[in-house]
Amino acid sequence: MASRRKVWGIKSGSGWGLRGFAAGAGAWTNVKTCFIAGWLTVSFVAVGLQPAPAAGPAANPYALATPPQPLNRIDELVFARLTELGIPPANPSTDPVFLRRAYLDVIGTLPTMEEAREFLLDRNPGKRGELIDRLLERNEFTDYRAMKWCEVLRVKAEFPINLWPNAVQAYHRWIRTGLRDNVPYDRLARELLTANGSNFRVPPVNFFRALQGQEPEALAAAVALTFMGERFDEWPDERRAGMAAFFANVGFKSTAEWKEEIVYFDPGATNANLLAGAREATFPDGAHVWLCADKDPREVFADWLIRSDNPWFARVVANRIWAWLLGRGIVHEPDDFRPDNPSSNPALLDFLAAELVRSHYDLKSLYRLILNSQTYQLASVPASDDPRGEANFAAYPLRRLEAEVLIDALCQVSGTTEKYESPIPEPFTFIPEGTRAIALADGSITSPFLELFGRPPRDTGLMSERNNEPTTAQRLHLLNSSHVQRKLEQSPRLRALVNFRGTPQQVVTRVYLTLLSRFPTQAELQAVQDYLRNGPRQRGAAATDVIWALINSAEFLYRH
C-alpha cells in the first residue's frame, strides 16, 4: 500500500476528493468480487472479448472476432452493395467501442466511468438498443443536434452574418426547442420558410436574416442549400430565376428597438419589380406556377417542398443525419446533390427517406433506426483496404473529435471548465461558467481552442466549413500547451482518480474507464506500471504523464 502511494505521488492521508466518488465506490462493491476472483479474466469476458487463444493474432479491444450479421433493412441494403462490390465489411465493434461511439455521436459527450462500467458489465443482450433509447432522451442530444443545425442555419451574431446577440439567442432557443420536442421536420422547415415578424419575437424569421445578402437570389440560394442540398450558384440562369421568384416578396424593416428587424410578406416589395408583369415562378423540378398577389409565394414554395413525393426534401435531411452519424453522406458532400454526383447506394437513401416520410418526419426515429443497424455498429478496423469501402460504409470511419466535443471531453475528464466570451456588445452575451462548447448558441463566441481545432465559421452553411484535419499547431497544443497541462495537473478529479485506494490494477482500470471507456489490456497495465516505477520521480508527474499519454492517444482523439 505504502509503495503504491509513493508511486502515484499521494500525500499520505490527504483524502483528496474521494467524496466525488462515493457513489461510484458504492457501485464498485458490486463487482469487487470479480476482482477477487481474478480481475482480468472476468472483466474481459464481461466486455465481450474472447480470451487470447480463441481470438488469434488479430485480437484487439476494438473488433469482435465474429462476422457481422444484418440487424435491420439498412444492413441488408449496405451488405448487398458490399457483396456486389466484393468488399467484406468490418467485424462488429466490441461493447466498449460501441458505447464510446454512441455517446460521442448521439450526445457529443464521453461516458463517465460509472456509465462505462455499468454498460460493460451488463449482461443483457439487448443493452445496445436500450443505451440508444436512453441517449436519445438526454439533454445533450438536443444540445449537440442544435449545434449542428446552427451550423447549417448559420447562427452567428457577428460578421459576415450579423444576426446580433439577441436574435442569436432567440433563434438558437427556437431551434433547440423544436429539436427537443421532436417537432416533425416538415413543420420546422415550413416555419423557417414562411415565418413573418420580429427577429426577436418570431425566431424562425432569422432564417432569411442569417445571410450575407438579402436579394431574392441570395434567399433562394440559402433555401436550395439548406433543404435541397443543392448549390444554387451552379444552376443555369433560368432555373435560378424561376426559384428566386418565390423569394421576391420578402420584406425587411427595422424598428425603433436596437437591431430589431421585421421580416414580412411584402406584396409591393421593391424587388418585386424585378418580376414586373411576370408573376410566374418555376419550381426547381421545372413545374410552373402562377403566383397570386395576395398569397406569400414562400408558402407556395414551402408546400411544394414538403410534399411527401418531393425528390429532395426527405432525402437531403436523411442523408445529412446519416453523414453526421457515419462521417460521410450516401450522397457526398451532403450539401452537393446534383445529377452528376450520384448516391453511392440509391436504394439505401430511398429507404431512409421513405422511413422518414412514413414516420411523419420524426427525426429521432431516424436516428434510432440508423444507430440500431449493424452498419453503424461495425468496427473501425476495416476488413479490406479496398478504397471503395469508405463510400460504401464497409467500416465505421475514424474521425477526429470536433473542436467542441474535444474541449468538452477534456473538461469532463479533468473536471475543469472553459471560459467563453463574446466581444459583441448590445447586449454582451453572458455565458455562465461551465457552459459546454456544444451548447454555445453563437458561432462568434471567442475561443482560441475552438478556432485552432477547426470549428466552422458558420459563414455559408456548407458542411465542409468544419475542418477536422490534424495540424501541427493542434498537436503542439495537446502535447505541450500550458492550457492542457494545467487541466491535467490541477484537476481535483484526476487527482482523486489516481489516488483511489485500491490495487494498482483497480486504479489503472478506473483511469482507463474514465478516459477510454474500456478496461485496460494486459499489455497496457504492464506499460503503465513500468512507467510508474521508472518514470519521472517528481511527485505526481508519472501519473500525470499516464493521463497525458491517454488523452493524446488516437483512441481518445478519434471517434472509432
Next chain:
Amino acid sequence: MNVKPDSPAAESLPGRLGITRREAIRRGLSGAAGLALAGPLTGAKAASGAAKAKSVIQIWMWGGPAHLDTFDPKPEAGPAYCGPFTKPIATNIEGIRICELLPLLAKQADKYSILRGLTHGINGHETASYLVQTGREPGDGQVYPAVGAVVSHFRGYGAGYQGLIPPYVVLTEPQGRFSEAGFLGSRHKPFATGGDPSKTPFVVEGVVAQGITDERQHTRRELLHRLDTLALTMKGDPRLAALGQTEGQAYDLILGDAGKVFDLGTETDAMRERYGRSRFGQSCLVARRLVERGVPYVTINYKGWDTHKQHFQAMRRMLPELDRGLATLLEDLSERGLLNSTLVWWQGEFGRTPKVQTEAPWNGGRGHWGKAFCGVLAGGGFKGGQVVGATDDRGEEVGERPIYPPDLIGSIYTQLGIDPEATLPHPQGLEVRVTPPIGPKSKRGGLLSEIMESLP
C-alpha cells in the same frame, strides 16, 4: 502631397508611355496590362516573382491609433484637436514632424515612410480590420484571407519555405474575430504564440512548456507510443499516419533547435533593454529573430489603442513603449542588413476622431475615424524619409492622394513579388484575385509608386 519639397517624389514616374502609374490605374488599366503600362517597376517581373521583401513584420495597432497623436500631428489646429500634444518634434528628415512622444522614432525617419492619405470611411472595428487586412468590404458571401495568409500561401509551405516554425506567426494573441485565413483554410491560419515574451521563459503555447524537462518530454513520448493501442492496431491507416506526422513535427519544435528562436535568454541584456522590457518591445525582438530565420510573415498584435476615454493618459503611457520598440526594431534590422529584405508595416484599422471628444461620457477621448488615418512602411523595397498623401488642416479628410486599403496591400504584395492580380485557390473553384477588381465598392488611389523601389 506632403512630400519633402525636393525629394524625387513620385508623381512623375519614368513612364515610357508618358503617363503616371496612378493615371494608368485611374484609367482603369487594371491587371497585368495596367501594371505594365504604369511603369517598369512591376508588371511582368512581379508576376514572375522578383521580390524586394522576403519577410513582413506587421505591427497591428489593434483598436485604431490616433493619427493626430502619432505620425500626423496638427499643432496648428489648436488644443481642441491636438489636446496637450502641441509641440511635434522634428525628425532626421527635414520637413517631417511627428508626435513629441516619439523621439526615438524621430531619429529613424530616414528608414520609414509615413502614409498620411489612408482612408476607407468605415468606423466599425470588425469591418475596418477586415477591409484593411484583406482589401475587401464584406458582403459578397466570401470570407477573404488576410495578407498574412496570402503570404503564407505564396511564400510558405508548398512554395519553398522549409522552416519548422509556421510561415505565419502571431505575437502573441490572435485577432480571432474572424478566420484570418478565410477561404484559404486552416493551413494558412496564423500560429499564435500566446505567452508573454517579456517574461522568462517566454511560454510559447505548445512549444515551450514550463516545468517539463527535455528528459521527461522524451520518456513520456515513449509512453504515449506504448499506450497508443488504436494507432498500433491500425498501423498503416492514412488518417492515423497524418496524425503521426503532426506529432513528429510537433516534437521537432518542442525538442529540436527550431523552437529556440523563442528563447530570448540567448540575447544580451543590453539588446533586451534596447527594445524595452514591455510585451510589445520584446515582441519586436522576437519578430526580428523570426525573420532572421526566414519566417515570411510575423504579426505583432498590439492591443490597447481603442482609447475612447482617458485617451491622453493612455498615450503618455503607451507611446514611449511604442517608440522604443519600433525605433529599435528598425535600427536593429538595419544594422543587421535585414531591413532591405524585411518589410515593416505599422497600422491599425482606422484613425481616431481628430476633434477631442470632451463631452460625457468620453471626457477627453477620441472615437473611431475611418475617413483619414495614417500608417508607416519601412524596408522591404519601400523608400524611407517620405510622406505619401496628406490630411487637411484638422486631420479630418484626406487630400488629393488618397490611399485605399487595396492600394496599400497591393503595394506590399508587389514588393514581396506576389502579383496583385494572381489567382488564389478557392474551395468552390471561384476565380478570386489577390486584390479585388476596381469598382464602386473598391476605390483606388493607385499603388504606392512614390515610395516603391524598383524590383531587380
